[in-house]
Amino acid sequence: MSDLPLRSQLAVALGKTAARMSRLAGKGDGSVIGGRIGLRLDPELLTRLAKDRKLVLVSATNGKTTTTRLITSAMTPLGEIATNAFGANMPTGHVSALASAPDARYGVLECDEKYVPMVLKETGANVVALMNLSRDQMDRAAEIWLLAGKWRRALEASPESHVVANCDDPLVTWGAATARSVTWVAAGQHWREDSWCCPECGGPLDRQGTEEDSDWRCRQCHFARPKPDWVLRGDHVLGPDGRAVPLSDVQLPGRANRSNAAIALAVVAQFGVPPEQALPLLAQVRSVAGRYTTVEHQGRALRLLLSKNPAGWLEAFDVLAPAPGPVALSINAQGPDGRDTSWLWDVDYRILRGRPVWATGERRVDLAARLEAADVQFTVVDDIEQAVLAVPPGQLDVIANYTAFQDIRTRYGRVV
Structure with a gap:
């Protein structure tokens, strides 16, 4: 923190003070107001706070808060992790998360779908995890095909970022396809009503297999499901080496959380954390910001x-x-x-x-x-x-x- 310019140090200090007052007043955890004040005083504060850290951005329509928590837990052997644990997933929340852990070399940040391009540009995140896209709050959020297009352009302009993406979701696959380096995870797609058409050409998508062992391709162009590196199959994840990793100890319920765990395992592997070390840490997560409590x-x-x-x-x-x-x-x-x-x-x-x-x-x-x-x-x-x-x-x-x-x-x- 001492390496920050004086203006940035002042912005961080005042932001923390505002956050503390917000908590004392019972207005929430203070992440948003603290980050808002910090960015108002120093518009480049997010970039400065992200410098020299290894960061993960986690984005999706559903499951990003939970997956952020799972990744954070699995990365604890690496040391302190900066994270926006309470779901403040816009730049204000990212500033608060990084400012709260000035000595953390690693960060795992949940990111609202439409803010991925901005936050990726400002932080240069090392890994971007993209899980699913579906209709959500259409009166205030962009149409999901537009969001996927923004992801494509942002990743094309960020060649140093590695992407971990769910290849069972055609829109996510299209959004991640311009990245220079991608780990594909067959994490499943249970809601398919927003992805019957090819995002590349608009033609119909043909699907084969079951939800947990599926394939898809466009009937009219080259666009097709990539070969996955990690595969979720029932209560197991098959890693790149072909070994089956059991998810039976994961405490969070349901198939969606098995998908989240598969993504988390693929992400932490990028930082050298093997599944056998990560799994007991995933099992420690029993509730996420009140969900499943x-x-x-x-x-x-x-x-x-x-x-x-x-x-x-x-x-x-x-x-x-x-x-x-x-x-x-x-x-x-x-x-x-x-x-x-x-x-x-x-x-x-x-x-x-x-x-x-x-x-x-x-x-x-x-x-x-x-x-x-x-x-x-x-x-x-x-x-x-x-x-x-x-x-x-x-x-x-x-x-x-x-x-x-x-x-x-x-x-x-x-x-x-």
């Missing part, structure tokens, strides 16, 4: 699941307690959620038939209309507490989008 409240065990878009809801359904376990759904439409809730109609809620279901949140009426169309029996409540108390003592799965999730997490217990 179980909290106790008046005899009920509430398991908190975050879902922000159709692909995320599909993965949340994958880890629900067996039917007829009860489910509470909460939807808001504030700025961080996106104001447009029309995406609810892209989610197949029929899987909830036969369960007790409660609908709440600011947009509970929108949610109720969608559930009724899916012929799901439900009860609308004004507050999540009404749903919790309506359930007999036992387990309740709670699925919520971003601000609704944070509200519920704050009310019933914040476990990192």
Whole structure:
């Protein structure tokens, strides 16, 4: 930190002070306001803080917070790791993360999809992990084909950066294809509704095999799935040497987290951390910023699941307690959620038939209309507490989008 110019040192100090005051005032962890003040005083602060560090950028529509945590845990044998553990995934959060760990030689930064080009240019990240792209908050985020195109241009202009990319997602493959050096991971693609057309020519994509052993290629041009270096197959990952690495000890539930673990193993291998050393460290991660946390409240065990878009809801359904376990759904439409809730109609809620279901949140009426169309029996409540108390003592799965999730997490217990 002492190598920074005086202006940058002042920016860091004032940013930390602002972050501390934000925490004391109960306004959050202070990552955003601290980074915002730092960048206002020194617009080049991110570049200065990134200098001489080995950095990983992690980006995707879904799973980037979890994968960032997994990578960070697996890299701990290398020493202190700077990371934005609480999900502040724009440059303000990156500044705060790096400023908070001035002596860390390594950094793992979750990065919002549309900020990848900017952050890559300013940090020169050594490794970029790209996992999936699907529709998300279309009222405030770019169309996903445009995002993939921006990734292509950014990676073409960053020849020193190595990319770890999910080759089962055609849009991610297209976005990563211009990188000079790529490790391809067959991490699976469970939501396919946004990738039926070739991003190269617009022709139809032909798919073969199952979700866990698939192949795809364009019917009209050369674009096709690359040969993977790492392959997720059931509860194992096949590494480049052909050895099967078991994921049975990974504590985070569901197929999406097996995909996240496969990406994490491929990333840390770039830094010399072998799977046998990384796996016990991945197994230490049991909750990520409240996701998958179980909290106790008046005899009920509430398991908190975050879902922000159709692909995320599909993965949340994958880890629900067996039917007829009860489910509470909460939807808001504030700025961080996106104001447009029309995406609810892209989610197949029929899987909830036969369960007790409660609908709440600011947009509970929108949610109720969608559930009724899916012929799901439900009860609308004004507050999540009404749903919790309506359930007999036992387990309740709670699925919520971003601000609704944070509200519920704050009310019933914040476990990192």
